[in-house]
Amino acid sequence: MIFAKKHTCEMCGRATAAHDRDVRFRLPDPVLHSPEQHRVEDSWLSDPDPNKATLMQIPNISPFVRALLPVRLEGGHEFRYGVWIAIHPDDLQHACRVWNAPEYSDLKLTGYLANRIEPWGLFAVPVNLAVLDPDHTPYCVSSPDEDLNDVLTKEWPHDILASLP
Numbered sequence: 001m002i003f004a005k006k007h008t009c010e011m012c013g014r015a016t017a018a019h020d021r022d023v024r025f026r027l028p029d030p031v032l033h034s035p036e037q038h039r040v041e042d043s044w045l046s047d048p049d050p051n052k053a054t055l056m057q058i059p060n061i062s063p064f065v066r067a068l069l070p071v072r073l074e075g076g077h078e079f080r081y082g083v084w085i086a087i088h089p090d091d092l093q094h095a096c097r098v099w100n101a102p103e104y105s106d107l108k109l110t111g112y113l114a115n116r117i118e119p120w121g122l123f124a125v126p127v128n129l130a131v132l133d134p135d136h137t138p139y140c141v142s143s144p145d146e147d148l149n150d151v152l153t154k155e156w157p158h159d160i161l162a163s164l165p
Contacts, residue, residue, distance in 0.1 A: 030061050034058070063091070068138070077158075083140070094107075111127060112124050127142075
């Protein structure tokens with residue numbers, strides 16, 4: 001009984017593992033909904049497995065970079081989406097050049113959310129990225145979109161976990 005309590009959130013009763021976790025989108029929504037997805041001719045992924053890729057270029061759709069979108073929960077917990085961000089082709093080239101170099105720590109990008117984020121229904125809204133930890137993909141740090149900026153800056157009640165994947 002004590003063991004179970006140790007791994008249960010005192011605020012909401014859910015397992016603490018449901019709070020501090022990452023949910024990674026396999027592909028950007030526009031790619032997921034395209035006929036050949038990431039296998040279209042002349043596509044490029046930084047890893048053959050889209051679950052491991054951090055950069056991709058899909059002809060006639062967009063270049064993308066993977067980023068972390070943090071959602072702060074009450075009580076100091078954080079839920080993170082591993083999202084895809086549509087970026088400008090020049091930004092993809094720059095990201096490729098610095099990804100495994102010391103300059104990666106200074107990488108800042110702008111783009112558009114390429115995965116639908118529920119329960120807020122956010123999609124294709126502008127977002128600013130920055131590297132906060134050189135061992136992680138860039139983080140979504142701000143947005144001129146008020147709703148996305150709220151997701152990034154507010155602390156959310158634990159009941160929101162019920163609607164997350």
